[in-house]
Amino acid sequence: MDYRHEEFQFEEGSRIQVFDVAKKQETLHCHDCLELNRIESGTGNYIIGGKVYEICPGDIFVINNRERHLAVHKEPVRMTVILFSSEVWKDWYNQDYLKPFFQRTEDFSNQIRKKEEGYDKLDQTFSSIKEEAEQKETGWRNVLEAAGVLLLSYLYRYYAGRKHIAEEGNAALYPEKRTEQVFSYIEEHFREEITLQEIADSLAVSKTYLCRYFKEMTNQTVFEYVEQVRIQYACCLLKKEDLSIAEISLASGFGSVSLFNRMFKKYMHMTPGEFRK
Template identity: 25%
Template sequence: MSSPNIEKTITSRQAFIFKDLKSPYFNPKWHFHPEFQISYIIKGKGTRFIGDHVQTFKEGDLVLTPPNLPHLWRSEEAYFEKNNPLGTHAMVIYFDQELMSPPLLRREEFYTLRKLVENASRGIEFYGSTPRDVYRLMQGIPPKKGFKRIINLLEILEVMADSETYNLLSSPGYTGVFKTNDAEKMHLVYDYVMKHFTTKIELQDVADLLNMTTTSFCRYFKPRANKTFTRFVNEIRIGHARKLLLEDNFNISQISYECGFNTLSNFNRQFKSIVEMSPHEYQKLFLNIKAGIS
């Protein structure tokens, strides 16, 4: 088994680094690292995992993740096909947590930044005008040198700290139980589920990936994902269903089977459990929003 994806992204001589990433697909490895991370998706679609949170993403996705919170932006299966013309593009900033030191954040002038750091412990997704404003500032980083780069980063953090349009992602108090080889093991599970969630997934097949019994696998998975494996699979399926409902190419019955549910009643039940509204209510809500915007 390969080495775990516990990554160190910047050196001790750097306060932060900026990356303009273009590739056929996003890094498919479940990983974590000791830096804060700001990620803006310019091009690409898929499923985003932040701690125990699962959600689809697309262009314009802006997320702040804290040190050591596991995360993964996994591209849709079409991006992994040979010679596909899709491609992905993202701008990412990694910055040292020492920039956000407690003595500094206790100062009155840093109140909003302190609240941002506190919220970031769960991962933060921004929406509204905030992603666009942050993207504009990120574009200005590459030509800057020295302290001007730090000022640019602080301007980005100020926009995020002042934003009122955001969602906290992972559950309150979520703490994964990680050992040195957990990242690779969880990657195997996530990768398998993403490839097979539209069909029936046998628990034994997944347990075999990790050379475990089904009982041992269930005990292993739950504290690391903060949910049962069944719930995890259903969240992946419902996330895909939400995407299809907004595309309006299928009726609800077709979508339920497209997402791996054997019966429409089970699909409706799981959808309401996870989204807290029925598929029809969800579709109607966003169609109304779309009509209002247009």
């Protein structure tokens, strides 16, 4: 299984894109935009940033620009996707309604279910945006952007009401060239043995600077991030591929099964075998 970082091309003059997806996803991926999607039909599992959610019709999922995600399903799953371009958070980055993407508590859930309070307004606004994008009546782009702000505002109300908005954001989620270069290098080479010197050399900086800078920007070490990327990739293999634990361990970049088991337990709070069931 491959991992892909996507750069989505928006239509000219548009910062919000709306479309339906029905094809089976094959690749763990993230992209340079913010995503909300609503499950229209089908069931399965959604792997988002190392967490796994059971998919049910009506569910709304919130995905930021760094979260690797993949819908795993046997029967067809159809979803409506709303994407917000990077221009949106460059212009709106101080607004509360972006906090569900960038300022999250540890117990934040990417999934919003039908039965939860606040869902109805999100669902209704979601449907209005979809209808506006399909009909394309006069001024539809302006209406789409206004409705997008309304949807994000309801999203903020939903998460703030559950106290899932953190006091401070993660600067690593915002576009920053050098941080993106580190992410890109790790995402390209995580299956291999990676050293700090190799990453530092790819950026033409010292190891000391790399470690200090990355810690300041992400509040984690370089190798904590490497471990998370490897574990997220392993989660997808465990759900999609008929491989042994040892094979998945090697394919995900871990030097031994014992190290893989220890790291998996650290981040997922269960063993790989328990996760696979």
